[in-house]
Amino acid sequence: MDQASADEAAKIIISLYRGTAAAPLKGFPESCKPTSFFDVQKILDGLAHGLGRPVQGWKLYFPFKAGQPNLIAPIFNLLQSGAHITREMSRIRIWEPEIVFRAKKDLPPRERPYTYEEVAQATEAVPAIEFLAFRFDVNDMQEFAARPFEAYADNTLSGGFVIGKPYPEWQSLDFSKLRIVSKQGDETVGDIRGGHPVVDPFILVFVGANAARERQGIRAGQILATLSPSALLTARPNAAISAHFEGFGDVAAVFDY
Numbered sequence: 001m002d003q004a005s006a007d008e009a010a011k012i013i014i015s016l017y018r019g020t021a022a023a024p025l026k027g028f029p030e031s032c033k034p035t036s037f038f039d040v041q042k043i044l045d046g047l048a049h050g051l052g053r054p055v056q057g058w059k060l061y062f063p064f065k066a067g068q069p070n071l072i073a074p075i076f077n078l079l080q081s082g083a084h085i086t087r088e089m090s091r092i093r094i095w096e097p098e099i100v101f102r103a104k105k106d107l108p109p110r111e112r113p114y115t116y117e118e119v120a121q122a123t124e125a126v127p128a129i130e131f132l133a134f135r136f137d138v139n140d141m142q143e144f145a146a147r148p149f150e151a152y153a154d155n156t157l158s159g160g161f162v163i164g165k166p167y168p169e170w171q172s173l174d175f176s177k178l179r180i181v182s183k184q185g186d187e188t189v190g191d192i193r194g195g196h197p198v199v200d201p202f203i204l205v206f207v208g209a210n211a212a213r214e215r216q217g218i219r220a221g222q223i224l225a226t227l228s229p230s231a232l233l234t235a236r237p238n239a240a241i242s243a244h245f246e247g248f249g250d251v252a253a254v255f256d257y
Contacts, residue, residue, distance in 0.1 A: 077160025
């Protein structure tokens, strides 16, 4: 994908975010359809620079396959625990608990790689809920099954994050044993222990901080999302949702639709 095609694709996602697209779209036209993770990153970069909304953080996605680049996707919706998730943010009610990290200070672009300790001292862990969103006119995840690069280019299907209180002493936690209980109202809909794809989510933050170092860098206050240890959860209409991270913290939200 050349830069002109990536710019065209980014403009399509931007129009879907803004609600200015001429008609509902099922996917990208052939002229700018991504066919690799390299294409996807070009589109995400265009979205981050072109939407005109503050970037509240970065979602770090790692394909875990040799020869494939790591993805860095912008986060535009960052809510505090107890907030309401509106239809404008996401017309679906799919969510998952997640461990994210928040930058306490800037990690600006530079040539020299950041060390593990530098990144650890600059961040703090935070309990969170990610809620998903489709910008394209699709009804469920299965419609993206045969075209995953389009799904990733739709800002990794992320609607945003709800965050709880930071846990500064996170390095004392054993994430491999952390219990997370997810609820919809008073009903338990998830109960797991550990289960993060790379066991220790900070590993992705360290890698992601150095990937960002070669691009825009990371600003204080931005969050770094690291994949969920949980399966996707679907909430009922107008449901109150919550996640309890044992010994770490709590986070909650309400769907307004």
